Amino acid sequence: GESVGLHLPTLSVQEGDNSIINCAYSNSASDYFIWYKQESGKGPQFIIDIRSNMDKRQGQRVTVLLNKTVKHLSLQIAATQPGDSAVYFCAEGGGYNKLIFGAGTRLAVHP
Amino acid sequence: DGGITQSPKYLFRKEGQNVTLSCEQNLNHDAMYWYRQDPGQGLRLIYYSQIVNDFQKGDIAEGYSVSREKKESFPLTVTSAQKNPTAFYLCASSIAGGDAGDEQFFGPGTRLTVL
Numbered sequence: 001g002e003s004v005g006l007h008l009p010t011l012s013v014q015e016g017d018n019s020i021i022n023c024a025y026s027n028s029a030s031d032y033f034i035w036y037k038q039e040s041g042k043g044p045q046f047i048i049d050i051r052s053n054m055d056k057r058q059g060q061r062v063t064v065l066l067n068k069t070v071k072h073l074s075l076q077i078a079a080t081q082p083g084d085s086a087v088y089f090c091a092e093g094g095g096y097n098k099l100i101f102g103a104g105t106r107l108a109v110h111p
Numbered sequence: 112d113g114g115i116t117q118s119p120k121y122l123f124r125k126e127g128q129n130v131t132l133s134c135e136q137n138l139n140h141d142a143m144y145w146y147r148q149d150p151g152q153g154l155r156l157i158y159y160s161q162i163v164n165d166f167q168k169g170d171i172a173e174g175y176s177v178s179r180e181k182k183e184s185f186p187l188t189v190t191s192a193q194k195n196p197t198a199f200y201l202c203a204s205s206i207a208g209g210d211a212g213d214e215q216f217f218g219p220g221t222r223l224t225v226l
Contacts, residue, residue: 008151034214034215036217041220042219042220043115043117043201043203043217043218043219043220044154044201044217045217046214046216049214089153089154091154098156098159098169099154099156099215100153101146101153101154101155102153103151103152103153104153
């Protein structure tokens with residue numbers, strides 16, 4: 001909701017720079033990972049997903065990297081734009097389509 | 112125009128009252144979910160349903176109830192037994208409720224405030 005960005009870690013970037021948002025996941029048996037974007041007062045929107053048999057997956061301006069050794073996931077946004085300002089959070093597949101969500105990172109893009 | 116709708120967007124309730132949040136989807140998805148979102152925390156699963164007429168408790172089901180009488184509808188009732196109901200509630204759906212690996216689509220959310 002409107003207050004979801006409060007108390008979250010914030011990444012501040014300049015417009016046009018690349019952004020990297022990190023996520024540590026908890027379950028080494030998770031085999032599906034998703035990144036969501038949530039704008040203020042709205043529901044989360046799917047950005048990109050990756051399965052555990054992959055290390056990297058690219059979309060339009062976004063790349064997700066998966067390091068299973070250290071249970072780490074990252075989202076890279078190229079040429080960050082003001083419209084990218086939002087809270088970003090990762091989720092891991094916990095079986096029977098149950099997803100476990102991280103708390104999120106707030107991305108602030110400055111002109 | 113397919114999607115998930117939640118109503119109302121804002122809801123106010125007096126302490127001691129039950130309230131029902133609506134969630135409808137026309138995506139023909141089998142699975143539906145209810146999450147609660149609080150500031151600084153990840154989404155927490157309240158209830159989920161993998162198929163019509165069946166639902167399971169999530170991680171924080173106490174004080175909540177659901178029904179799944181129709182495939183497209185999954186209403187959530189916040190009862191007076193829920194001690195801290197003020198939160199942003201999100202409904203989601205996915206194609207199937209089987210093995211993990213299906214994207215969940217979210218509705219716009221309902222902000223519930225207890226006065």
